[in-house]
Amino acid sequence: MNTASMLHPLLALLLAPLLPGVINRTKAFFAGRRGPPLLQTYFDLWKLFRKGAVYSRTTTWIFRAGPIVNFACLLAALMVLPLGRVAAPLSFAGDLVLLAYLLGLGRFFTVAAALDTGSSFEGMGASREVQFAVFAEPALLVGLAALARHAQALSLTPIYAGLSSASWSVSFPMLALLGMGLFILFLSENCRIPVDDPNTHLELTMIHEVMVLDHGSVDFGFVQWGSSLKLWILGALWTGLMPPGATGRPLLDLAAGVAWMLVLAVATGIAESIMARVRLLRVPQLLVGAGVLCALGLLLTFR
Amino acid sequence: MNNAIDSILIFLVLTDLILLGSSRLKNAIRFVALQGLALGLLPMLAHSQGVVWHAVLLGAGSALLKGFVFPSLMNRALRETNANREIEPFVGYISSLLIGVGVLALSFWSGARLSLPWEAASLLLVPAGLFTVWTGLFLIVARRKAITQVLGYIAMENGIFTLGMVLVEAMPLLVELGVLLDIFVAVFVMGIIVFHINREFDHIDSDQLAALKEGPP
Numbered sequence A: 001m002n003t004a005s006m007l008h009p010l011l012a013l014l015l016a017p018l019l020p021g022v023i024n025r026t027k028a029f030f031a032g033r034r035g036p037p038l039l040q041t042y043f044d045l046w047k048l049f050r051k052g053a054v055y056s057r058t059t060t061w062i063f064r065a066g067p068i069v070n071f072a073c074l075l076a077a078l079m080v081l082p083l084g085r086v087a088a089p090l091s092f093a094g095d096l097v098l099l100a101y102l103l104g105l106g107r108f109f110t111v112a113a114a115l116d117t118g119s120s121f122e123g124m125g126a127s128r129e130v131q132f133a134v135f136a137e138p139a140l141l142v143g144l145a146a147l148a149r150h151a152q153a154l155s156l157t158p159i160y161a162g163l164s165s166a167s168w169s170v171s172f173p174m175l176a177l178l179g180m181g182l183f184i185l186f187l188s189e190n191c192r193i194p195v196d197d198p199n200t201h202l203e204l205t206m207i208h209e210v211m212v213l214d215h216g217s218v219d220f221g222f223v224q225w226g227s228s229l230k231l232w233i234l235g236a237l238w239t240g241l242m243p244p245g246a247t248g249r250p251l252l253d254l255a256a257g258v259a260w261m262l263v264l265a266v267a268t269g270i271a272e273s274i275m276a277r278v279r280l281l282r283v284p285q286l287l288v289g290a291g292v293l294c295a296l297g298l299l300l301t302f303r
Numbered sequence B: 001m002n003n004a005i006d007s008i009l010i011f012l013v014l015t016d017l018i019l020l021g022s023s024r025l026k027n028a029i030r031f032v033a034l035q036g037l038a039l040g041l042l043p044m045l046a047h048s049q050g051v052v053w054h055a056v057l058l059g060a061g062s063a064l065l066k067g068f069v070f071p072s073l074m075n076r077a078l079r080e081t082n083a084n085r086e087i088e089p090f091v092g093y094i095s096s097l098l099i100g101v102g103v104l105a106l107s108f109w110s111g112a113r114l115s116l117p118w119e120a121a122s123l124l125l126v127p128a129g130l131f132t133v134w135t136g137l138f139l140i141v142a143r144r145k146a147i148t149q150v151l152g153y154i155a156m157e158n159g160i161f162t163l164g165m166v167l168v169e170a171m172p173l174l175v176e177l178g179v180l181l182d183i184f185v186a187v188f189v190m191g192i193i194v195f196h197i198n199r200e201f202d203h204i205d206s207d208q209l210a211a212l213k214e215g216p217p
Helices: A003-015 A018-031 A040-049 A061-079 A095-116 A120-151 A156-161 A165-170 A172-189 A217-239 A250-274 A280-300 B002-021 B025-046 B053-081 B093-113 B125-142 B146-167 B173-201 B206-211
Strands: none
Touching: A003 A061, A003 A217, A003 A250, A018 A040, A018 A217, A018 A250, A040 A217, A061 A095, A061 A217, A095 A120, A095 A156, A095 A217, A120 A156, A120 A172, A120 A280, A165 A172, A172 A217, A172 A250, A172 A280, A172 B002, A217 A250, A280 B002, A280 B093, B002 B025, B002 B093, B002 B125, B002 B146, B025 B053, B025 B146, B053 B146, B053 B173, B093 B125, B125 B146, B146 B173
């Protein structure tokens, strides 16, 4: 462990709200608009954190716990998450399963808080979120299993530390399949366009936005910050696949990781600009497709 | 070299999965054509002695036939029948995909157990070939439209071609050319049959052909 790996969680907390800004600017560029400022999410967070909270009398502590627990889960996930070749602060055998379950626990509390409001509208969003999670979570675990088998390690830090430009030339097909699968998962888990449209508040399309409609002020601030953090965490799983290998200088590795993260944000913006949202009934098919890509990657490691 | 073969074979597997999961006939035709084009490169890469003229000829011939001639025949049939997509397949698309993954695992399992007379150019060769054959068979069984069944037939031939790459050193050119000719004639005949079924019954749903009987005199 070194300064870079201590720096990464802090950097993730600070820089994560930049990602939605980059995505929105890319989309605006494609649409020929100027778009919101890059730092818009920071302004939103600043505004929300200064507001007082109002809670409905029908809600219980579960509703208040939702955003906090979700945020806490994501923070804990950051602790075991390496960014490219930068080691995570904590690393032990099996931490990849912990990461998947922390994301699952965060999702569970978001869903429970949405159900706690008693609004049928939010119940609909919760149902959709869980339905798609049924397809997304196995795909994520299979993808992580493929990486673990490829690196012969059960912890995220050694898994990603072993990847480099050389491993791309040796096992190009497997890494390319995993890259595609994890990118689809990244888009779907963060409710980006082929699955959900983050711009609209139309009941037909909403998944994540609809679940957090009743949260306000500080709680909503944590929801927004949490969704940027989730963008960062799932993004790190993807960017870690990319070259270059470890340079030997931790700070340089950290810079490379952050640069790849920005590239990923731009790629997401491009994907959102050139693709249409798929019909809700076809989303499971897309996610099964992502799972198939990951499973094929896993099969390739058995040779 | 080996990576190039592997990439082609993985492309083959992925297009098989797309065929299992997509309902648009036009896309399906395009992907089968792409399969044919990609497979055209395989004989050259699989041959251990570098570029051999009969391997090049074989690849070029099959790419020409499967990449250009078949798709244009199929597109013609599609235009004349006004069928755009498979409406209600016997097996749904998501379950087809899941069955596909299961069959893929099965073909990897059985591919590892087959003992081959020669060392295959790539360890993926046999599993990918078996999977493509089974995908073709599955499409023939599980889809309604006659055009998809023809596509399944071509996909099956692609699989057989891939399996044939194991024997590329030993297989005479004439055998493979004979197979290609058979397929060509079959697709040609099927194109005509599809056209006639459509003209006679206004659709190409092959399952309804079972209900065919003579009307009362």
